[in-house]
Amino acid sequence: MTQSKYKILFVTQHYHPIHLADDRIYIVEPIQYEVLASMLDRDEVDISLLDQRLDRRPSALLETIRRLRPNFVGFTSWTMHVDLVRMQAALVKQFDPSIIVAVGGHHASLSPSDFSDPNIDYVMMGEAYLSFRDLILRCRESQRNVADLAGVAWQDNGKFFSNGKAAVPKSFDLDSLPLPDRSILGKYKGKYYHLWWKPVAALRTSMGCPARCSFCNLWRPNLGKYLTWSPEYIVEYLKTIDEPYVIFTDDHFFGDGRRAHAIGEAILRADIKKEYLFYSRADAIVRDPSLVALWSRVGLKRLRMGLESYSDSELGAMEKGSSVAHNDRAIEILKKHQVLIEGLFIVGVDYKREQFENLTSYIRSRKVDIPNITVATPMPGTTDYTKNEDALIYRNPTYYDFQHAVLPTRLDIKEFCHLYGKMLLKVQRPPLEQIRRIGLWKFICNVPSFWIYFLRVYTSYKHYGYVERGGIELPTLPWIDMRRGSCGGDAAADKKHGSVDIDEVLPAGVPS
Numbered sequence: 001m002t003q004s005k006y007k008i009l010f011v012t013q014h015y016h017p018i019h020l021a022d023d024r025i026y027i028v029e030p031i032q033y034e035v036l037a038s039m040l041d042r043d044e045v046d047i048s049l050l051d052q053r054l055d056r057r058p059s060a061l062l063e064t065i066r067r068l069r070p071n072f073v074g075f076t077s078w079t080m081h082v083d084l085v086r087m088q089a090a091l092v093k094q095f096d097p098s099i100i101v102a103v104g105g106h107h108a109s110l111s112p113s114d115f116s117d118p119n120i121d122y123v124m125m126g127e128a129y130l131s132f133r134d135l136i137l138r139c140r141e142s143q144r145n146v147a148d149l150a151g152v153a154w155q156d157n158g159k160f161f162s163n164g165k166a167a168v169p170k171s172f173d174l175d176s177l178p179l180p181d182r183s184i185l186g187k188y189k190g191k192y193y194h195l196w197w198k199p200v201a202a203l204r205t206s207m208g209c210p211a212r213c214s215f216c217n218l219w220r221p222n223l224g225k226y227l228t229w230s231p232e233y234i235v236e237y238l239k240t241i242d243e244p245y246v247i248f249t250d251d252h253f254f255g256d257g258r259r260a261h262a263i264g265e266a267i268l269r270a271d272i273k274k275e276y277l278f279y280s281r282a283d284a285i286v287r288d289p290s291l292v293a294l295w296s297r298v299g300l301k302r303l304r305m306g307l308e309s310y311s312d313s314e315l316g317a318m319e320k321g322s323s324v325a326h327n328d329r330a331i332e333i334l335k336k337h338q339v340l341i342e343g344l345f346i347v348g349v350d351y352k353r354e355q356f357e358n359l360t361s362y363i364r365s366r367k368v369d370i371p372n373i374t375v376a377t378p379m380p381g382t383t384d385y386t387k388n389e390d391a392l393i394y395r396n397p398t399y400y401d402f403q404h405a406v407l408p409t410r411l412d413i414k415e416f417c418h419l420y421g422k423m424l425l426k427v428q429r430p431p432l433e434q435i436r437r438i439g440l441w442k443f444i445c446n447v448p449s450f451w452i453y454f455l456r457v458y459t460s461y462k463h464y465g466y467v468e469r470g471g472i473e474l475p476t477l478p479w480i481d482m483r484r485g486s487c488g489g490d491a492a493a494d495k496k497h498g499s500v501d502i503d504e505v506l507p508a509g510v511p512s
């Protein structure tokens, strides 16, 4: 007798009404689900994707579940999505309590206890690709014992446990993973974009970052390791991609200069013609400008770079490990090779009018092509979070979209939001330059969405307290902090399962 296929639905999270910016810049394909899908045998499972960043109908999740009747629903989550994911998990369970619900993604890796929720069965921590196939096989056989799986926390009568094993072994060979399975994109293929590039494909060539900036938690899920795929693997994968634009979503593509050279040369040898965007630190570019020279021949057109500030003292406080002089030199090198610079900057909550003006003049004087300015946010898992935890005035994760001040601002919040909004206007490149770059039609199409964004930022002081005031119908959930014990485990139960609290999987003192 043939067993029917096990049905999996992967879901990406939509935006909350107060989230301001993300989809203005880009929406990239959910590569984490493509990797998970590649681990599974399609003769055994059916995989569907609901991308709520593109399908924003409030009824999309329930309609999809009603139509597909999945056995397993997987969610992914950044910090700002925690409440939304938990509410959608509740919707799934209300519809059919027998559907298995799992949550993974960045926030689940950083603070898994935030998902210790009766409507969630499993939390995937770290890059738990290797365990995922086993988890699915066991769910399919209705075996709930996953105590031997690394990076998987399971619920038992409302309490969560894990075996404390790290999801990514120290010597993990990323090339042993199959190529990501992009067939799961289905109807969404061709709809992903970055600013005026569309369609855009995305892939990762490395995991983690060797740096330790005080405001950043991107290196944490990998326990501080910087792991890479080989040039051969990347070239093989690029050959399967038909989109003209490619984003490497690595945290720091030039993190290993020798490898970045090897990848560039391998792409040239394979004669793959695409346009590329990726992220790099400024100091890596300054150390080896020939990287940019090579990659401009390969097709590098845009580079995201964390410039962060106009001042060395601010960069020092951020433990950025670079200086304004480094940043200026990197800008010169990129401009020399006609690579557009998407400069990432951070507005401090202690900013007064003078600092707003200083940052504005810096960005304008350096002619940063695409300024991307966020508000300093002490994200869970960062040094800044540890330092500022007691001062937080907004703990609801929904506010953690890098556009809202969750710490007290030195200025009145209304003035802060006005100055922040005005700065976004002032740092834009002159219209004629933008028209030359993207064409008149695209420029005109872009104007309304930019003005909507500007007005939303300008008036975003109204958001504070909005969630608490019940400004939307979604009930809010408590922020469950990262401290040990918060997931509700007790010593007796731990002993019974031979398990540890899920927070132990991510030790606080990861060596740098």
Ligand code: SF4
Binding pocket: 209, 210, 211, 212, 213, 216, 217, 218, 219, 251, 252, 281, 306
């Ligand atoms: S260089 Fe970028 S990715 Fe790396 S720790 Fe700093 S901010 Fe994070």
